[in-house]
Amino acid sequence: MLVILLAVIFAAVDLLPGDAASATSERGESAGDIAHRRHLLGLDQPVWERFGDWITGLPTGDLGTSARGEKVADLLAAPLPNTLLLGGIALVATIVAAVALGVRASVRPGGKVDRAVDLASTAAFALPEFVVAVGVMLLLSLWTGWLPAATVTGPDGGPADWTMLVMPVLALAIPQTGWNTRIVRAALADQLRTPHVAAARLDGLTTRRVLLRHALPGAWPTVATGIATSTGMLLGGAVVVETLFNYPGVGTVLAGAVADRDTPVVAAVSAGAAAVIALVLLLADLVRARTLGGRS
8 A cells, every 4th residue: 555655646746737857946047957957857757667766765765865966864864853753742642632531521421511522522623733723823822922933943953942842732633632532432432331331330430430440441442543543644734734833844844845846755754654654553453452352
């Protein structure tokens, strides 16, 4: 599937108007200069040949050369940790908030808190990341001045201050918290109907203890699957969020690469994202297998 995905990406970038030679040309360059650069970049070859040359180097860690002459691996070395930091914090915040809200709503099904959480989670999931980003920027930066509107890069290549992470994390985490809260709530509702949870209730245990000690462990396989799905959504949303907040991550590099029609960079970012998603899906499957195996 990864090979097919990368082949589609190569074809899609090739179909965009213009090419990397013209997109990265300097003012005053002649048509002959652009044609020479097009030859150096291999753009005069069929797209399937360029894809074959690029993907054969992928197993050895060779991600190719960008349209501006930089090694793609070196180009991504600095922003990749920043994106992993942003996505990791957003994922942890999503998990904590979703589990807390889902458990709280399940204490009294159909009650006021349950209905409020259901409404809020539905609204949060319906909002795209860029809408949430604009909203938090207006509220926390332009109107109140509490947080900086844009990210300033520090000497180490990351954000100069931790406060610059707050709004990007919120923009990524809020929609996925809405999605995962609904998953946690539905998984707990299923668990509350199982015989062992009913037996725990008959034993006189409190609702909170039943939820945390008996229902939540059984809900983890479903919750883990939802979290794994959110990982892909977080990485996809990072492209927009990093661009809006001028965050020095892979999303900003990807946006520039698309503008430059820089196929090797676009494909390398996609391959890295796919590898992270595959790893998280594997971990979710292991959690599911362990939990279901423990029950049997």
